[in-house]
Amino acid sequence: MPAVIEATRTMARRAVRPETPARLRLWVAVTILTATLLLAGLSLLMARVQDQVRIIGDEAAPQAATAADLYFALSDMDAQVARMVLTAGDDALAGSQIDALGTYQERSRQVDADLQKSLTTSTTEADRAAVLTLLDHLAVYRERVWQTLTAGDAAPGYYTQATNTLHLDLLPAAQALRDASEQRLSDAYAGKRVTQVLAVTVAIVLGGALLVLLIALQVWLARRFRRVLNPALLGATVLTVGLVLPAIAVLVLQGQRLGEARDDSLTPFLRLSQARAVSYDAAADTSRYLISSRLAYYDDDFKKKSACLSGTDCETALPVVAGGPDVSPFESDQVVSRWQAYARDHQKIVALAAAGKNDEAIGALTGIKRGDAAFDFTYYDAAVGEIAAARKADFDRAMDDVSTLMTGWAVIPLVAMGLVIVLVPVAVRKRFAEYR
Template identity: 25%
Template sequence: MHQRLSGAVRLRRSTPDLLLAAGVVVLSVAVLAGVFGREGLARRAGSLEQARAETAQQVRIQTARTALVIADTDAGNDLLTGADPGQFSYRLFAYDAQPAFLGLVTAARTDEDAASLATANKYLTRYVMQVAAARTLAQDGRRDEAAGALAEASQVLHTQVLPRLAQVQQAGRERLADDGSAADTAPVITVLAGILAVLVIIAVHLWLTRRTRRLLNLGLLTGVVVLVLVTVAGVAVVVASRQQVSQVQDHALRIADAVVEARFSAFDARSSEARAALDGSTVDGEQAWQASYQDALARLRTAAAGEPQAVRDDVANVTGKLSYYGGVHERLLARAVEGDDAFVRRSASNPAPGGAVGAFEAFDAYSGALLARQVQTADDAWESAGANLRLVGWITLVVGLLAAVLGWVGIAARRREYR
């Protein structure tokens, strides 16, 4: 009997110390749940902001690459008409190349990008000078020499400038993938911290029930409830964010990348057509033209694959415009086989819908509009993906502090009973 009373006394004396320790544990895990919860959501928001900025950089590089092949096409069209400064076509080269000049200045996001773009800019200057020399030769009526000079300029563009832009673009894609991975990893901290805090507080409550013979502790239970609710809210906002990221990565950006590459290949085909018409090598250059043209069609098929009907209809419209241009080229090629070089030059520089220039302009306009819509869709989705993350993060911090206070108050009430 004496031993049982002694044990009860020791239990009563040790309980306040154990309750104090339990209170410290509850306080700590609840505060950590709030701090790490806010940190995880803030990191995801930051990673998504970086991804949005990287996407904008990708658009600048894509614009620069496409602008250069458009300008190269303009140079060929201009030489076909004698490079007359009085005609509007003479000014198109500088106008269409301008986005590339500006893009190379603003597109660098790392030192490596800056070095590659600086080298590309050096060769771009050489390319522009060579195009100017070709135009001077065309104005003097020295068509063959002008064609050779333009071919050399285009060689510089395709071997020294465009590959470097593609290299920077690929580096940006890798950074974009890293940002996406970081955005997916960061919220794990939030969820794990919330779950750990809930489990620890439940364990303390079970211990407290056995120790004090009280079934419920309102402070602890309320703390668990608010932590569960805020953790669920965090999961919900992350799930919604991931859906928006999926819209960007699996749809808008994928379509935009495919359309960019389609435009690049199509303009490359049109540029080679103009140069070939200038120097009379249309038949010999047909294989290269077909390679670029077929690649453009394949890219458009990739853009439409697995997309909603509205997107497929848009891509089909663009494909139809490109196919129409392909039909114009076939007629041009047939006359080239017959040796009618004068018709080939007229058709290759004809801005009417039945000419190569006019037929291609329709593809340019429709594909450019499709690309602009997808770029805007991607930017809107990035913005939506980051929405509410920081807000819920701060709410998580506040709720974590609230749960800490509630838990401490609940255990403090039990400690007072042992005084």
């Protein structure tokens, strides 16, 4: 036993003696190990960030957009049914009825496509169950609509059943699906941020440690062997700096770009989709008011939705969601002023109906000249649609930019650190030869 202890002490003394090859071997081993850890950690984390960016751009964001579009399409479907009921049997309004039928069929196809897309992209059993529930409610709603359109004079009663099915069953289920998709989007962003922070930490800690080892080894070799510069170690140092600094920059830049894309483009786009759904449902309240023979509930409901859209009493007021940091107040005010024009049309229609002038009220609702409800609503919706399309395009461009920025970064650490791992032994090979 004493012999073993003495041998161990002898080996330890030789290892720490600066003039021995053991010290050099230890230094090289630690340097290569650090480079290997940096290679593995940065490559895996960069690949993970790339995958999370793909999930945001190809899965989470489209799912949220699809759910928002579904809610909007359902709202407009019911608005078109109300128009068909209101214009039924009046030859003078045949054009408006045909237009409403065509729009209803278009929105119906849109709903089917959104539900199919949601079903195929669902990642949880809860989401699939929600979509199947929506399909069941949609079948009931369509049956009620068919009864409404074929019931003749009894159409208002069947329409009440149809719109109740929409508001009590379909829209709440669609809203739950929309909320779940937006939560998934937030979770995807949060997960990517955690990976991004971890990757930056690995780059700083391991990259810094590797630089210290390479520089210290360069200095030690210069002092011990009187070599002023070691080209291989210099190359390894340059490669390390050339990897670590750009990697940190890429991670920070993609995080900033994605954050801006979410805050300035995607979130406003989703809120605009929500606002459009509210506005279509509010416009349908004008028709519902006439269909129900001036039921005050629909006028009150319109006023609540209009207050939301005008920004006076709603958590997602239109001036907020329609604008954004890079949109001038004029564009936001323009959207609001166009909605307020429709709100005035609604009040005029309510007043005409209250005075017993139903035909004039229907004419003011379905007319296509400026000052008529149909014209003013289309004018308003064009402004909202233009801003929403711009927001969506901005987000898509940001995702393309981030994908381009991240291209190759799962492989770049492998190449750079692979060269460093080769260069370090090359740098000390001749020094080992001096001890033979």
